[in-house]
Amino acid sequence: MNGSRHVASRLFMGVWLLGIWLLLWGRADVLTVTGGAVVVAGVYAMSRLPAVPLVRRIRPLRLAMAIAEFAWDLLASSVVIGWHALYRPRQVRSAIIDVDMRSRSDIILLGVTTSISLRPGTILIDLELERGILRIHAMPVHGPQQADSARAGVIRTEERLMRAFVTWEDAPPPEEPR
Numbered sequence: 180m181n182g183s184r185h186v187a188s189r190l191f192m193g194v195w196l197l198g199i200w201l202l203l204w205g206r207a208d209v210l211t212v213t214g215g216a217v218v219v220a221g222v223y224a225m226s227r228l229p230a231v232p233l234v235r236r237i238r239p240l241r242l243a244m245a246i247a248e249f250a251w252d253l254l255a256s257s258v259v260i261g262w263h264a265l266y267r268p269r270q271v272r273s274a275i276i277d278v279d280m281r282s283r284s285d286i287i288l289l290g291v292t293t294s295i296s297l298r299p300g301t302i303l304i305d306l307e308l309e310r311g312i313l314r315i316h317a318m319p320v321h322g323p324q325q326a327d328s329a330r331a332g333v334i335r336t337e338e339r340l341m342r343a344f345v346t347w348e349d350a351p352p353p354e355e356p357r
Contacts, residue, residue: 281311
């Protein structure tokens with residue numbers, strides 16, 4: 180992350196923390212804002228809070244589509260897991276599946292891991308950040324075809340998020356003016 184993005188990221192986090200501080204106090208007078216700014220500066224000085232990755236651009240229509248598709252995935256997986264829990268509880272098989280990620284953005288990775296962990300039937304069990312591999316536990320999986328289907332679902336989630344959020348790590352750098 181270059182210098183200006185790093186400063187912008189830390190400033191964004193500071194404003195966010197100050198906003199939380201004001202919500203906790205329930206008012207926004209001069210003393211509360213000043214005290215909150217001092218606390219935020221102290222937190223940053225005493226801890227090494229990481230810089231929050233910034234998104235280069237958000238595509239609202241694609242984001243809405245990603246949210247709708249996630250809601251559909253959530254509903255469909257809930258029905259499948261519910262059916263198996265009620266009618267075939269002893270016959271449910273699962274698998275541990277490796278999924279290669281294309282994105283190198285922490286924000287996209289966070290979105291993917293959160294999304295798959297919220298869906299019934301899948302959970303993240305390991306992340307090899309250097310190699311870009313997610314290891315998930317998925318169910319029901321009765322064979323290679325269903326394992327491939329679970330892997331494809333995670334890849335679709337990543338693609339949706341990559342279309343909705345243009346990140347600095349995944350997007351090509353802007354062209355230099357001539």
